[in-house]
Amino acid sequence: QKEVEQDPGPLSVPEGAIVSLNCTYSNSAFQYFMWYRQYSRKGPELLMYTYSSGNKEDGRFTAQVDKSSKYISLFIRDSQPSDSATYLCAMRETSYDKVIFGPGTSLSVIP
C-alpha cells in the first residue's frame, strides 16, 4: 500500500461546479497536510495548509482533514477554467520531516 493515494483522474467538470478532490493515507503520524496546485510545465505552488484535523477555508477553496479516517479533501467552489491544473496532496509528520506527496489529480474545468 502506498503511503498517500490519490485518484489520478482526469476529472472534467463544467465551469461553476463544486469540485471535490481527495486523498487517503496510511501513516497515522501525519499531522501537517497541504494541497499544491501545479499548472502544466510549472512547479507546484502551495494552495492550502492545515495542521491536524478540521476545516480551513480560503476564498473558493476549503481543505478538510479527517484524521480518524485518514482522509483529506479539497473543495473548490464556483470552479473556473483557471483552476484547470493538477492538484497534489502532501503531508508530513512534523514540520521538520520530509513531505510525502500524492501522485496528483488532473482537473479540467470546461467553460
Place this chain on the structure above:
Amino acid sequence: SAVISQKPSRDICQRGTSLTIQCQVDSQVTMMFWYRQQPGQSLTLIATANQGSEATYESGFVIDKFPISRPNLTFSTLTVSNMSPEDSSIYLCSVELGRGTDTQYFGPGTRLTVL
C-alpha cells in the same frame, strides 16, 4: 516568498552522458531540496542540499548517480550522471525559508529526456 529559477528548463541527452541542473533562489534560504517527478507518479525527494556539507540522500538515491553541490545559501546544482532512459523525468528544486516552516516553494522544473 521565494522566487526560484532553474536552468536548463529542458534538455534531451544521450545515454551515458551527464547533465547538471542549476537552481537559483532570490533570497538566502536554509533548506534546499531536489525532487524527481515522473509521469503519473508522486513527487519523490532525491536529497536535501546542505550548505557547507554533503547532501543527505533518500533511500534509493546515491551520491555517485546524483551528486549535489550547495556552495552558498542561494544556489545549488544537481547532476544526473551516466544517464539512462529511466532517468527521463522532471527534476524540481524546492526551498523552505526557514527550518521547520510550513511552506515549500518550488522552481519551474527541468524536463529531461534521455535517448
